[in-house]
Amino acid sequence: MKKIYLDHAATTPVDKKVVEAMLPYFYKHYGNASSLHSFGRKAHEALEESRKKVASLLNVKEKEIIFTAGGTESDNIAIKGIAYKNREKRYTKGPHIITSSIEHPAVLETCKHLEMQGYKIKYLPVDKHGIINIDELEKTISKNTFLITIMYANNEIGTIQPIKEIGQIARENNIIFHTDAVQAIGKTPIDPNKINVDLLSISSHKMYGPKGVGALYIREGLSIQPIIHGGGHERGIRSSTENIPGIVGLGKACELAKKRMEKDTKHIKKMRDKLIKNILEIEESYLNGHPQKRLINNAHFRFTGIEGESLLLSLDDKGIAASTGSACSSKKLQPSHVLIAIGLTPIEAHGSLRLSLGRENTQEEISYVTDVLPEIINRLRKISPLWKKQE
Amino acid sequence: MTGMYSEKVMEHFRKPKNMGKIEDADAVGTVGNPVCGDLMTIYIKIKDNKIHDIKFQTFGCAAAIATSSMITELAKGKTLDEALKITRDDVANELNGLPSIKMHCSNLAADALHKAIKNYLQKKEREK
Numbered sequence: 001m002k003k004i005y006l007d008h009a010a011t012t013p014v015d016k017k018v019v020e021a022m023l024p025y026f027y028k029h030y031g032n033a034s035s036l037h038s039f040g041r042k043a044h045e046a047l048e049e050s051r052k053k054v055a056s057l058l059n060v061k062e063k064e065i066i067f068t069a070g071g072t073e074s075d076n077i078a079i080k081g082i083a084y085k086n087r088e089k090r091y092t093k094g095p096h097i098i099t100s101s102i103e104h105p106a107v108l109e110t111c112k113h114l115e116m117q118g119y120k121i122k123y124l125p126v127d128k129h130g131i132i133n134i135d136e137l138e139k140t141i142s143k144n145t146f147l148i149t150i151m152y153a154n155n156e157i158g159t160i161q162p163i164k165e166i167g168q169i170a171r172e173n174n175i176i177f178h179t180d181a182v183q184a185i186g187k188t189p190i191d192p193n194k195i196n197v198d199l200l201s202i203s204s205h206k207m208y209g210p211k212g213v214g215a216l217y218i219r220e221g222l223s224i225q226p227i228i229h230g231g232g233h234e235r236g237i238r239s240s241t242e243n244i245p246g247i248v249g250l251g252k253a254c255e256l257a258k259k260r261m262e263k264d265t266k267h268i269k270k271m272r273d274k275l276i277k278n279i280l281e282i283e284e285s286y287l288n289g290h291p292q293k294r295l296i297n298n299a300h301f302r303f304t305g306i307e308g309e310s311l312l313l314s315l316d317d318k319g320i321a322a323s324t325g326s327a328c329s330s331k332k333l334q335p336s337h338v339l340i341a342i343g344l345t346p347i348e349a350h351g352s353l354r355l356s357l358g359r360e361n362t363q364e365e366i367s368y369v370t371d372v373l374p375e376i377i378n379r380l381r382k383i384s385p386l387w388k389k390q391e
Numbered sequence: 392m393t394g395m396y397s398e399k400v401m402e403h404f405r406k407p408k409n410m411g412k413i414e415d416a417d418a419v420g421t422v423g424n425p426v427c428g429d430l431m432t433i434y435i436k437i438k439d440n441k442i443h444d445i446k447f448q449t450f451g452c453a454a455a456i457a458t459s460s461m462i463t464e465l466a467k468g469k470t471l472d473e474a475l476k477i478t479r480d481d482v483a484n485e486l487n488g489l490p491s492i493k494m495h496c497s498n499l500a501a502d503a504l505h506k507a508i509k510n511y512l513q514k515k516e517r518e519k
């Protein structure tokens with residue numbers, strides 16, 4: 001059976017060119033980038049060459065990029081790094097950190113951890129499309145607020161936040177601004193200088209690079225406290241022998257993203273728009289997230305009377321890989337916090353389906369999905385006690 | 392992902408037995424928890440104190456649908472007393488096991504059956 005991968009928000013395939021770029025760094029140029037001999041120098045060269053490529057995609061200086069072991073680590077280093085630097089502020093009236101209620105767990109759980117240490121955190125609500133309210137953000141700021149961390153684009157519903165306005169407010173109030181751009185990078189041009197972002201997290205495996213590598217942009221002059229201590233790699237902010245093959249992969253992925261962005265974006269958006277249009281023809285189907293302000297590759301639906309895991313497994317039987325916000329497919333058995341935050345009832349949240357497209361998808365694949373989905377929905381609705389329109 | 396389920400669970404999920412509604416059911420039992428995302432309704436027809444016909448409707452994951460399908464097979468033709476003795480574990484065992492996180496939330500079919508039978512018995516009581 002033909003397999004169709006529509007779960008690029010979970011992870012992407014690694015581009016062949018990326019793999020090719022990485023390979024020699026496993027078996028040929030395997031030196032430690034800190035070593036002085038030729039092996040070490042070769043690795044160090046690759047490290048700095050990759051840094052250049054990441055910096056170029058973001059239009060920032062090389063020294064403003066540090067490599068990490070993924071998006072989660074970048075978020076942790078940024079948020080804890082700034083919080084620990086401001087630890088005495090814990091004893092003042094908060095909020096000290098402002099975030100949103102729909103962040104990825106890499107941010108939310110980090111904030112909860114800081115809360116246990118006495119920091120006061122405000123989790124801003126979002127509207128039905130998943131966008132924070134700028135006025136509310138402004139009102140929430142106190143003189144002790146030192147960090148705003150709000151994601152660029154949401155990993156489930158794809159909603160893009162008004163990052164530029166948030167950056168403006170942060171700048172005016174002298175507050176450091178971090179954004180988790182893991183889902184957005186490579187899909188839209190991002191320049192931290194244009195949007196007043198001080199810290200920005202990216203992850204390689206969401207942009208056709210290998211897993212377990214990421215980067216953090218740290219604005220020049222901004223000082224953060226390391227949370228991983230050791231040999232002083234990456235300007236002392238993230239010690240540990242550099243993962244050169246992975247970093248080379250991320251560098252190559254950034255180079256490709258920059259080169260291909262315009263073409264990929266057009267191709268993917270066209271397929272995505274067709275997918276949304278055709279799927280919304282199914283009775284009682286709804287689009288979650290913002291109709292326009294969303295990632296070009298994200299389509300997120302809910303279907304009355306349908307539970308997501310059943311839908312997912314039925315699609316899987318047809319060779320289609322997708323994702324859901326249903327509790328049944330999560331380890332916590334709770335419906336997605338994002339879908340609850342945009343005002344869905346638990347039952348509605350359970351009936352959700354995320355299809356996230358990538359550069360290797362084709363129009364034919366999309367047509368196949370819109371062909372088989374209605375049958376699957378019909379079948380599950382026939383079993384469902386929540387679908388009243390039977391007989 | 393299907394890896395977490397036994398072949399038997401997937402069989403019942405793909406081709407559930409006795410699904411649908413019984414319009415003139417003698418009793419109905421509904422259980423579930425919308426937060427977990429599992430809701431099931433069992434419809435029964437009783438004849439000579441036996442489960443003559445049984446159907447289900449379920450909103451839920453593959454485990455919820457498979458357990459519903461399985462309970463209808465286990466209960467059909469049984470006396471009410473026998474049917475009341477079918478446990479959640481019996482259903483799970485017949486399906487060659489369920490993932491442990493699904494045992495609590497999605498293994499509700501026995502509860503739904505018992506509720507339907509109790510509703511039936513109560514109705515009988517009132518009609519006396």
Ligand SMILES: Cc1ncc(COP(=O)(O)O)c(C=O)c1O
Nearest residue numbers: 070071072104106155182183203
């Ligand atoms: C928005 C967002 N932030 C952070 C992460 C974590 O990235 P990683 O898997 O590289 O740790 C992800 C991916 O799951 C994500 O979607």
